[in-house]
Amino acid sequence: MNFVTHTQLREWLGGLMAERSVIAPQRLQPDLVVYRAVDSTDEIAFDFGRAALSPKEFFLPATEAILTIERVRQLIAGDDGEAQPDWQIRLTDHELTRDQVLFAIRPCDAHALTALDALLLKEPVDAYYARRRQRTSLIGLACAQMGPTCFCTSLGFTPDDRQGMDVMLYTVEGGYALEVLTEKGQAVTAGLQSTPYSERLPEREWPPAQISVPPRSVWLNAFNDPYWGELADRCLSCKICAYVCPTCRCFDVRDYTVAQAPGYQKIERLRCWDACMADGYRRIAGGHNPRPEKAQRLRNRFYCKFEYYPADFGPLACVGCGRCIDNCPVNVDITEVLDAVRARS
């Protein structure tokens, strides 16, 4: 374990900005901190609780051009040797031009990335997520305390968990205690000045788990319970919960013509966030919608997180960050839902 002063940390981060995109917490408004790419350490909010939005957008951007298709009219030699005009297709992939460093990611958000890996890095691999994941170093910052809506300790880990991090920081007197955990972490801390940390990190006693996630059988039995209809009464079918959630990953894809001239057409394939909460999310060609009722959509949200995803891929699709609780305009509280489902077993 090493020790860095605030100054040493800032110098190191500033040095990284020369060649990498450094993403760090930024205070956009007095009560709004989000992760953003920063150009200087002055822009970083070192003192923050939990960012309002998760950093998933740096692995699954809200809008991503995943492919560029160009149709070019050219003369192409045919079998008979004659050149005929025809359309040629040219495909261009989009690559990240720089490595990313995600500074001050919290354990819950790192667990979320690990949970997403279970799906997106499994065959067939999501290449767009995979390359961002591979080119990003995670510099974790342990939480000093749990927020009022946090419940990570109910999901099997603690606010100072190092799992998934490349480098882990713990706030101590005068700076941070620092642990390099992976090869990637070693590479990214090459320019970091630090001293050995002679003290011992205090043992943290975290509050006990408040909620217990119901087992599989309970979920299976509760599917047709009228509870879902009552819960959905007040749901607005907006997309806030899915968009602030670090594990929600559903998207929409559509092609757009971005340039056109005689003999030339350039099309971009855009992949954008979407959410199962929206009325039209599952509507398919022909107009059929398997989830036309709010109750069905809201139920799907919780089943996806606590039943479908773990059954298919292993981890729960919830890390107890509490953002959905903070932001839902009508108090759909995931911890209340878990308690209610458990009570119906």
Added chain:
Amino acid sequence: MPDTKYEPRIVGFLCNWCSYAGANLAGTSRIQYAPNIRIIRVPCSGRVDPLFVVKAFQAGADGVMVLGCHPGDCHYRDGNYYARRRFSLMHGFLNFLGIDERRLRVDWVSAAEGKRFADVVSEFTQQLAELGPFSKTAGGQPMPSAQSQPTVSG
């Protein structure tokens, strides 16, 4: 510094019965006017959704015109009265959003006013030449129907 002279790109929504006919008359009368306007024919100025104006700016227009029949002369009797109501809010709203309201011109041109059409268009084109391109003054970027902007650099 690119060596291209700025030529304002104007989108004009002209109603079929009055202003479009007026534009036609300007043409047949061989009246010269600035060629920067791209005309879109609509049945009536009342057809023009204020959002057409926004979409035109986003598609790259430096200025937008909405030309209809003089109030009282609408081929559909009252379409232009509704247009007048809608667009009375539009200039101020554009201004409030930080878009120069002089980039929108709403006016009335009858089928007999070929010369007036040419004058209105030329005058508007001149004003836009002075205001500069939309993207520079408003700070935004024109886009087709979508623009991919990854939220991270690179």
Added chain:
Amino acid sequence: MIEQLRVKAREILENKTVDLVIGYEMGTRGAVRPAFIRSPADVDRLVWNEGCTHNLVTYLRTKRVPAKRGAPPLRIGVVLKACDARALNILLHENQLPRTELYLMGVVCQGMQEPTRPQANSTSGLSLSGRMQLRCQACSDRVPVVYDVLFGDSSQQPTQAVTGQRQSELEMELQRLESMSTAERYAFWEAEFERCLRCYACRQACPACYCAECTAEQLDPEWVGIGITTPEKRFFHIMRAFHLAGRCVGCDECARVCPVGVRLDLLNAWMRREVQRTFGYQAGLDATAPAPLTTFRPDENLKL
């Protein structure tokens, strides 16, 4: 006052005046949330306090639809603040709801508080900040304009009235924006729209946004693409503000629900003020009054 409200709710459910009462109840962690009461035994869940900010009119159209196909639409009792009642008048004017199948429980409002942002303050739950919402500070008519029964004392002053101030803070913010240069204003709104997530919470919370298919999600024609990018978000908000012109009643729920604090209250406040100045019209005061953008006077002289 809440006891009287509960008594009335029990009465109208028991005598089958209504099938459903929509009001407010306490949720988790100090939050208030919309309540849907179908049984007289549940009326004690109903509360009334400075956290009852939600505009319940937004639920009326869809809650009328019965669970069983072919059954008659539900009759609904709903708790209305003054702003909510104006929203109801808009829906009545637009023939979206039958007046006779609603039982309106008007409440004299003392003003709603701004909710806290929990991540900013590590000790609070979802409770209230202690600050009155901007729209409530500016509110002059705290008694609903339409109701079947009224609760509360209309002579009572609100708890945090901003008295003696001639202009509300909302109006002052509008003027602050207007005193900026065009380019500064563009930059202000650019930053607002850039932050937007296109979660559509504003639209979903709004009682006047009830289109079955929103212009922003229409694919044929495609007004705006699916991208969550600033130009598209700008288009969405301009579109929504224009679709609300003459219809927005200023409940500002759109601004309250926004997870990143986009100043939709300012955008709609400008439009409301302009509609008032240009047409002398304030939305929702009277369900029968002609609306400004669906009517005209041939002889009027409007600045273009």
